[in-house]
Amino acid sequence: MAFLDFLHISIADQQLYGFAEGQLRLRFSVSTARNGAGELNGSGCTPRGLHQVRARLGDGLPQGAVLRGRRWTGEVWSPELHGISPGRDWILTRILWLSGCEPGVNRLGQVDTFRRYIYIHGTPDCEPMGVPLSHGCIRMRNADLLQLFPLVPPHCAVRIDEAPCPDWAAAELE
Numbered sequence: 771m772a773f774l775d776f777l778h779i780s781i782a783d784q785q786l787y788g789f790a791e792g793q794l795r796l797r798f799s800v801s802t803a804r805n806g807a808g809e810l811n812g813s814g815c816t817p818r819g820l821h822q823v824r825a826r827l828g829d830g831l832p833q834g835a836v837l838r839g840r841r842w843t844g845e846v847w848s849p850e851l852h853g854i855s856p857g858r859d860w861i862l863t864r865i866l867w868l869s870g871c872e873p874g875v876n877r878l879g880q881v882d883t884f885r886r887y888i889y890i891h892g893t894p895d896c897e898p899m900g901v902p903l904s905h906g907c908i909r910m911r912n913a914d915l916l917q918l919f920p921l922v923p924p925h926c927a928v929r930i931d932e933a934p935c936p937d938w939a940a941a942e943l944e
Contacts, residue, residue, distance in 0.1 A: 774921045777928040779890075779908055780935050781807050781816060784900045786890070786908065787935050788921065797935075798918065799899035800890075801909040806902065807932055809881040814905050817868075817883045819876040821928040824869035824884055826919070833912050837861045837891070847894055859905055863892030863912040864919045868928055890928075891915070 774796075776789040781802050788796040808815030827840050834847040838861070845851060847862050868890070870876025870883035877883065892912040897903065899911060908930075910918070 773923045774926060778935055779930045781932045782934045785935060798910055798914040801899055801904050802902045803906045804903050809876050811880045811886055816906055816930060817876045817888055818930050820871045821868040821883055822871055823866050823922055823924060823926045825867040826924060828864040833916060834862055837865060840865060852894060860894050861891045864915050866890040866922060
């Protein structure tokens with residue numbers, strides 16, 4: 771499959787849709803923020819609007835690699851490790867670090883997505899998808915993220931909004 775040129779993340783249906791050349795190529799279940807949509811720093815919300823992938827981190831790491839401060843800790847997630855750190859916000863496998871493209875909406879000042887460290891990242895398989903539970907990021911299944919990651923080039927456009935994906939696009943993968 772060719773590189774994707776656009777990602778649409780729907781807060782309404784908790785799905786990530788990947789497009790190439792105007793055609794829907796893939797769809798994954800995600801988990802956005804428990805606190806809903808919002809752009810303010812410290813809100814714990816998922817920011818809306820047009821973004822781009824500013825950095826791609828973790829290429830070559832094993833599935834379940836634990837990342838902290840955007841660096842591999844050397845750990846690989848396991849149920850035992852999970853039990854030792856209950857309540858930890860796990861960032862696993864890969865990071866697609868987002869940067870806002872709309873000054874005053876999701877870029878610069880108190881609404882800067884990049885400075886808020888908003889990522890598309892992996893999460894433990896025991897965490898539910900399709901339910902908003904993150905602290906602002908977009909969580910994905912590790913296996914799904916491993917499928918998505920090589921298809922997303924730097925600066926790939928990412929639209930995050932509260933609208934569901936258009937029916938025509940969702941029907942393409944049926």
